Amino acid sequence: LTAATCMRLVTEPAAVEKKGLWGWAVVDRGGPHAEGDKWMDAVFRRVREAGIPVYLDDWPQTLPSKFPLSRDVALYCGWYAPDANGPFADPSFRFRPGAVAMHLHSFSASEFRTPGRGWSAALLEKGADVTVGNVYEPFLGASHRFDVFVDRLLDGYTVAEASWMSMSVVSWQGVVFGDPLYRPYARMKSMDVQPSEEDRYFQGWWASRLQFGDRWRERAERLLESARKAPSSFLYEALALEYLYRKEYVQAGNMVSTALSSAPDARDHSRLLLESLLVDRARGGNKACLLQMDSVQARMPSADFLPALEEWRRRVTPPPPAPVKK
CATH class of the missing domain: 1.25.40 (Serine Threonine Protein Phosphatase 5, Tetratricopeptide repeat)
Incomplete structure (x- = not known):
């Protein structure tokens, strides 16, 4: 990771918490195992229930090269490719400040020195402030469960708490990157936030879910x-x-x-x-x-x-x- 990215992971989350992590969710299902797709489907349902607009990619392949993904993406969960591809390999794409982005792969965090290798480093360099990954083969059952991780964040837990609760097996393979005390959605639950003018439509979508259920x-x-x-x-x-x-x-x-x-x-x-x-x-x-x-x-x-x-x-x-x- 670059020094600038490391500094951003330390300084940006506190500012984002005050105004809320507004933006799109992107869920890319269609991996090789039914259990992993169940996790992605649960993420898809949960973000819709919370009031987050979501783009679902249900092709068996990952998002295509040069897909014009919105630069307002604040949450990404996908699988299953060995290296960052699609819009995440496009120099013109960048996540929203404070974004949580995760790609499920057995070796997603095994490489941090070679640009374009793996996922964890690539997602952080694209502007995400939080990601999880694996430094070696944990097999699916010992990976972070993205559905649990996202659910706990939306309930107001910290990154450290959400990542701990999302691991059914504690091992050295699974790692988490980001401010452990970051709570991106905690203040949004009570609308105790100060969103910017550009966030008002995302806030309206969220508020409409709270109002109409x-x-x-x-x-x-x-x-x-x-x-x-x-x-x-x-x-x-x-x-x-x-x-x-x-x-x-x-x-x-x-x-x-x-x-x-x-x-x-x-x-x-x-x-x-x-x-x-x-x-x-x-x-x-x-x-x-x-x-x-x-x-x-x-x-x-x-x-x-x-x-x-x-x-x-x-x-x-x-x-x-x-x-x-x-």
Whole structure:
């Protein structure tokens, strides 16, 4: 790690606690073992219940190269690749200050000297303030349970407490990096925070969950009212994804289309176009997704993010027919 990163891990968390750790959650499921995916699914459910907007990647592969991930990501949980890849290998990406970011891999923290190797160092160098990892093979059952770790942080526990409770087996393989006394969500539970102006939409999403609970229709109506008054596309995007997860595809498509009209930059615009493909895929499968890809490519505002689209295209393109034996 660089000296600047080490100093940031010491100084930044205290400031973040005062205003809250607002931002997106990203959950990348689809690893090689069902148990690990259960952990990721539990994280996905928990952050939604808490009032954190979340992007779910459920492809069997990790997030694609050059995926235009929001720079407002504050929580990341994913698996399963040996080295940092996708948007986390992109020089243009950086986490929100105070972010908690974890990638489940047996050797995620075994290498800190070679740039691009492993995950723990790469995530910290990308701006995360907290991560966990393994210096050697612990096997899945002895790794930090991401679902427990995230749940405890959201309940207001410190990083040290959350990491300790998330380990079913204490061993020398598992390690945690970050301020052990950092409590990123403790003051957010009681709304005893001083968020910045740029955080107000994330705070509104959180507050709507506290106010309406499981009453989604009332909550969505209130959020839509706020979205119409906001210059940002954030609320429309968050609504689109929530409708998608609830399998309300018409509403999801409408929200994506509306969000596109107010996307502030090429990164957000490109991500929304890709999210429109997720809606197509959910409604009609890989074939429907593939049929819309040329249209999305023509509308991409920047070629920087085309590698993500092309990777998705390869994933959904049917394999060539097997040669006929004579």
